[in-house]
Amino acid sequence: MDSIRICIVEDDERDALILQQALDRFADENDASIDAIVLRDGAEIVDNYPPDLDIVFLDIEMGGLDGLSAARAIRARDEEVIIFFVTNMIQFALEGYTVNATAYIVKPLRYPLFSAHMARAVQAIEHRKEHFVTLRSGREQVFVNSNKIMYVETSQKRSLVHTDANSIFCSEALQAIEKKLDSGQFFRVHASFLVNLAYVDTVTPKDVIVRGTAIPISKHRKRFFMKVLADYKGRFL
Structure with a gap:
């Protein structure tokens, strides 16, 4: 399939790096092409929404615009993009469903669960392509x-x-x-x-x-x- 376009919105540099490494591993194991960018605040993705995104990974608790608020703004303009919350604040899970979040990935990231989530996301992306x-x-x-x-x-x-x-x-x-x-x-x-x-x-x-x-x-x-x-x-x- 075409390259998967991903945006990571994470204000913690170490957590962003861990997620990038997990994506690289998934790409290697599944012969996938991934094009990922990293933003440091929810306001960045809202103000400059990248075109043709397939997946967004959103931290919930950030110093500027939080992930839930960013997700609401994203959904207002893009109903199809897959949203993953990457957080240790699992208490907000129910609120996440109001923006049609696909899943919560709990920190610290566990690769087997992350890989399973990504596999389902890739299937969903492939499904909505034109055939x-x-x-x-x-x-x-x-x-x-x-x-x-x-x-x-x-x-x-x-x-x-x-x-x-x-x-x-x-x-x-x-x-x-x-x-x-x-x-x-x-x-x-x-x-x-x-x-x-x-x-x-x-x-x-x-x-x-x-x-x-x-x-x-x-x-x-x-x-x-x-x-x-x-x-x-x-x-x-």
Whole structure:
């Protein structure tokens, strides 16, 4: 994947160095490319927010703008960046969830736990990248980002692809479309329906709810589907 852009916001030079060394080790062990910068105060990242950030590591207790306040300002402009709090002030954990923090990394940093957090973060970053597939719609070839496909259904001997923005009629069978999509992300819940696990909100006794739409699930597929769904969602927690 592309280089992972990271910003460390830490006013303690030693703690910042420890985090940098942990990132270097993770990059070496996972053949990853990491581009990291270090800032010394929350106000620095708020006033000069670096473009295209993937991950921010925020100390909570800093001499200037604290990490929680900085995180609120960051969230106001960037809903997708992954935020990790690196702190010994675990009592603020609940407040951290208000800014959709991914996790708390408690000082002193323990590398095995840090590495596990980073692995999940990298998976989440890779997941939201654009992955285009080609679909046939009449005489046209349509390029669709598969991560934006919520579900696909059979419709009048054709297929109807529902994305988060619109719906596209395809001249291909559901089975043909299924072969083009990531089997780890899409699941055939019914002979007539294929769903993107990322968009599943909940599961009822008879249906899978995908962004408010109830989609029937076959009885003989449900047990395996629940296992696959749990494994998929667990990768991003």
